[in-house]
Amino acid sequence: MTRILFFILFIVAVALGLAWLADRPGTVTIEWLGYQIQASAFVASIAVVALVAFVILAFAVLRYVWTRPAAMAAYVKEKRRQQGHEALSRGLLAIGVGDRALAQRYAGIAGRNLPREPLTALLKAQAAQLKGDKAAARRAFEKMLDQPETQLLGVRGLFLEAQRSNDVDAARTLAEEAVHRDPKLAWGVNALFDIQARAGDWDGALNTLAIARQNGHVQTDIANRRRAVLLTAEAREAEAFNPDKALTLANEALRLAPSLVPAAELAGRIFASKGEARAASRQITRTWKLSPHPDLAVAYAFAKPGLSPRDRLKRVEYLAGLTPNDLEGAIAVANAAVEAHEWQVARDALAPYVEDRPSARICTLMARIEGGDGDKGREREWLGRAVRAPRDRAWIADGYVSDRWLPVSPVSAPSMPSSGRPRPTPSAAATRRCSRSIWSHRATRAPWSPSPRPEPEPESAAPPVVVDVTPVVTEARVDKPALKESATPKAEVKETAPSKDTAALKDEALPRDASAMAPKPAPSIFVPTRPPDDPGVSQPDPDESPTSLERLRAAQIR
Template sequence: MIRLILYLVGVGLLATGLAWLADRPGQMLLTWQGYEIETTVFRAVVIFAILIGIAVFLWSLLRQLWNSPAAVGRMVNRRRQERGLEALSSGMIAIGAGDRSQAMRHAIQARKALPNEPLTHLLRAQAAQLSGDRTTARRIFEAMLGSKETEQLGLRGLFLEAEREGEHEAARQFADRALRLNPQLGWPIDALFELQCRASDWTGALDTLAAGKRNGHFERTIADRRRAVILTAQAQALEDTNADKALTLTMEAHNLAPDLVEAAAIAGRVFSSKGQTGKVARVIEQTWRRAPHPDLAIAYAYARSGDSPKDRLDRVKNLARTTPHSVEAPIAVAHAAIEAHDWTEARKALAPLVESRLSQRVCTLMARIEGEQFGNAGRVREWLARAANAPRDPAWTADGVVADRWAAISPVTGTLDAFQWKVPVEQKGTQDEELALAKFEELMALGDGSTEKVIEAKPLGNDDVPQTVEVRTVPASEEAPKPKPAAPTAAPATTAAQRTSGNGAQPHPYVPSRAPDDPGVEDEEPAPKTAKAAKASA
């Protein structure tokens, strides 16, 4: 629009000038070399303008002829660049489609047309990877390191190649170099952090996490959670050797992630060993409300050393009241009640679960109650049979692996914070089933008849002397030893079995109703356990 306006303005000015000259006639006389040229001013001006136009045209033509070789070269380069860009585009499409032959063909064309283009190097490397030529791909990526423009691309390619080959140390070095080259890159942060976690290099992982958070690669909530998990992993390794350092680490982790069970459990055990019962209660209660777990219940029960089982039961009942709708609350109460031999309270706690939320843990607890309270082998076997078919309980699970204890990384992939407290996926023949069967076998001893207590009566040959009864444990496969015959000069004493039956039959082994491995009623004040020992026994 502006150009049209300028054109019209120019035409108007030219017409105005010509009209002005036409209105003012005059004569011009030119004498040169004996020639005289006489014309009007208007005609002279028009002739002069035509001569100027011819001169400009001739100059443009000569300049084009002079610059024609360069123009031809530019045209050739432009056409080659167009072919190269077309080859790059087609090659990338072929790689995305997985067409190896087309990818190699377009990579060769792109190399001929655009040999110095970074995308050409990338296309050649990816075509070599698609063809399975790892050596060529690595050589191309290494060549990229010589240019600042392609150095980051080369490091990325070399890192991926090292990961595919399982060369974790080389991959770590490439990621570290890329991070130093450009801290704003996201992939070196993620890769370096993952490799450090997989190698349990917690100090390096914390530094990388801080760098990623500083450069905006991690959100604050994600960074805090990951830091809490790493600190808990460090505390887990130091709990038995440096309790004070472990406590410092777990408290920082607890403040960052109050729902992290392992951090609260470790802090509770350390506080309990120091006699700081109030701090144990505060830490455990905060985490229990967010994530109820058996480890928290055990640490809470043994918060104060020297308490009787009854005191521990009362403490666990107070904790369970804070989460009345969680299945872990009644199970924790039942555990504490069984230790206190309060069978009524244990049955009361498990009654709602038996009716509506039966699980393997509930069945095994009921088997313990039947075995320890009554020594009823039949009821023990019945509950264990129900446990075999009952729904599974939550467990620490990561990538299909079930573990007895929380860990910071997955044993399969090395992913941080992979373990979750949830019901494992049902799989036949897995390791977690073997662990469950092992626990069932331990409880089967409550109803197993492989050993029996045999009461053996020995006559002393004197009716006036009180009878003595010897009790010993023998295998059931062995026959009970026969009573020794009485001395010939003394009348046989009346045994306990004979007095019961009222006849003179030989004494026979008596099998009590109590289960063979039942410890019986413990002392009212048993020796105090530590929270860690109670967790191991559970």
């Protein structure tokens, strides 16, 4: 509307100008080269306007003719650019759907039309990866290192190729290069942290963790937790040759994570070895209130050397009284009472937990109590229940179950912070995959077994990745067919000829291998049954009572 108004005003102005010029007649005379041209002012004005329009038109025509070659070249270049971008889009879609041939075709088209485009190099590398040509993929990523805008992309591609080839040294070098170039990239910092912790380079992992925290790659609480775990791992290595350094590291870890059981247990053992029983007890008690654990109970019981089993029982009873509603306190009291041959005290400690599906540890403890009290029938009954009992709490990460704490999981997984206490799951088959591999602070022993079984090595195809993981409590039942292999032990029958009842008793007799009495985990998860770590003091003497399991087996064999 505005343009129309201006056009109308322009036409009116021109008309008024021409009318004004026509109303004022005059003559314009031009003499040039012996010629004389005479015209009215109106005609002369029209001639000047026409001449100017002709000059402008001629200049436009000449300019159009002059610029045609460059315009054609620009048109061809733009057409190729459009074809290249279309090939990039279609090639990336082909890689997304896994069409190897189509990805190779579009990668070639993009390479011809957009040879300097960073996405072209990426498309070629991914097409080579999809084809399985590792050498071509590496060459494509190495070419990216020559251009400043694609250097980090090439470093990341080569890092992923090194990981796929299990080349740890190359992967670590590339991760260090990525952190050096740009520490704000989360993948480089996290990858370097994982590799360093997996290799046991605790100092390097601590430095990388500081970089991650400085650049906001990890939250403060998670960073403190991971630092505490790394300090504990370093303290465990330094304990043998430098106990003072190990104690300093363990105390620093407990300052960052007061509920970290391995750090408290380590600090307690070192204090006890130095004769500082009060400091050891104080350190263990502080962590026990936050996270009761069997290792803490053992370390607390033996913090004062030279105590009798009854004195150790009193110490454990005091420790358990700090957390009266926790199962670990009752089990710790029962263990100490069994060592002191206080059978009634042990029975009373476990009484609140024997009614509703007691775990394997409770069942075996009850068997020792009944056997020590002379009731062999009840002992066999509890041993039979131990076979069918739910599994006890254990250190779990990435589906791997261990009876002792490890700073790094033997299985790889993505990162997730620890959330504290373990949570039960419906069954071992339903155990969710925990993330990352620095194990958390709260769990209990794996199920008890009379004879330890060898621990299988983890698969080498999935290297561990370091970070904090929440332990998970799993419960599982032994299949019914397994009950046939581990029945109650047979009694001695003094008869010259076996009767039908005796034959049936022999069919259900205790197997030669007492390890069949141990709870069997689900097929997908292995539960190691090795003894716990040495708490730093002498262990109690084994049960030498006539009702112990070893004497019972010896009597049956005879």
